Amino acid sequence: MDKEKLISKFDHQSKIYEMRRKKQSEKKWREKLIGSAKGKVLEVAVGAGANFYFYPKNVDVTAVDFSGAMLSKAKESATASNVRATFIxxxxxxxxxxENAFDTIVSTFSFCGYEHPVRLLESFNRWCKPDGQILLMEHGLSSNRLIGSTQKIIKPVFLRVVGCHLDRNMINIFQHSPIHIHHMERYKFNTVHLVWASPNKGLLRVNTKNALR
Ligand SMILES: C[S@@+](CC[C@H](N)C(=O)[O-])C[C@H]1O[C@@H](n2cnc3c(N)ncnc32)[C@H](O)[C@@H]1O
Incomplete structure (x- = not known):
């Protein structure tokens, strides 16, 4: 989908994301995952700033989103939560x-929207410090056959209306990326994945060396 169209779709959804933030949807999962963040944090696709309530003290967040409307909601959330943040x-x-710019990279519910999800994980692998962490909360294809086929059927509507690939196989995407997963929890018929990972710099070095031969 054309990026300008996608941005305008998300601009229009910013009020809904603000409401969900205020209701603290997914509080239990966000608390668990975002509580592990430390140091210099990159949060990608920050949306209306639903994670700001849950950051520990003393983190320094760089928050990125392509929707201006989402970013203005996220700024309010950072101020209300007393989180030091800059916005791009x-x-x-x-x-x-x-390379190695961040101690923690955070993404929550954003991989359903990207054109090249594996490539973005490769970027995370580069941007994250060798002893840093990659924290993900992503939804995707259920391992339950019935739910999975329903997701596949309704995906075109979701894509058109909200810009979301509902049936992304997140396990496949993780496996094709260089990140190293230490711990994963799955919820809601395995549609939601909570991931604690680290970069795998060794693998990248080997790949680069082979590519140069
Ligand atoms: C489903 S919302 C999730 C927002 C937030 N992370 C959360 O957990 O509530 C997806 C967000 O990703 C942003 N987004 C999607 N694709 C993006 C891209 N390629 N670059 C930057 N932001 C993007 C959208 O503007 C939107 O704010």
């Missing part, structure tokens, strides 16, 4: 950060 309006799939 950009497409996360085309931005670049220096």
């Amino acid at each position: 309006q950009s497409d996360i799939e085309s931005i670049s950060f220096p």
Whole structure:
């Protein structure tokens, strides 16, 4: 889908995401995952800032989203939660950060929207410090056959209306990326994945060396 169209779809959804933030939807999962963040944090596709309530003290967040309307809601949330944050309006799939720039990289419910999800995980692998962590909460294809086939059937409508690929196989995406998963929890018929991962710099070095031969 054309990026401008997608941005305008998300601009229009910003009020809904603000309401969900205020209701603290997914509080239990966010608390658990975001509570592990530390140091210099990159939060991609920050939306209306639903995670800001849950960051520990002393983190320093760089928050990226391509929707200006979402970012203005996220700024309010950071202020209300007393989180030190800077905001960048950009497409996360085309931005670049220096290698090893962040202690923690956070993404919640954003991988359903990207054009190249594995490539973005490769970027996380580069941007994250070797001893850093990658924290993900992503929804995707259920392992339950009935729910999975329903997701496949209704995906085109979801994509058109909210810009979401409802049937992304997240396990497949993780396996094709270089990140190293330490712990994963799955909920709601395995449609929601909570992931604690680290970058795998060794693998990248080997790949680069082979590519140069
Ligand atoms: C489903 S919302 C999730 C928001 C938030 N992370 C949360 O947990 O509530 C997806 C967000 O990703 C943003 N987004 C999607 N694709 C993006 C891209 N390529 N670059 C930057 N932001 C993107 C949208 O603007 C939206 O704010």
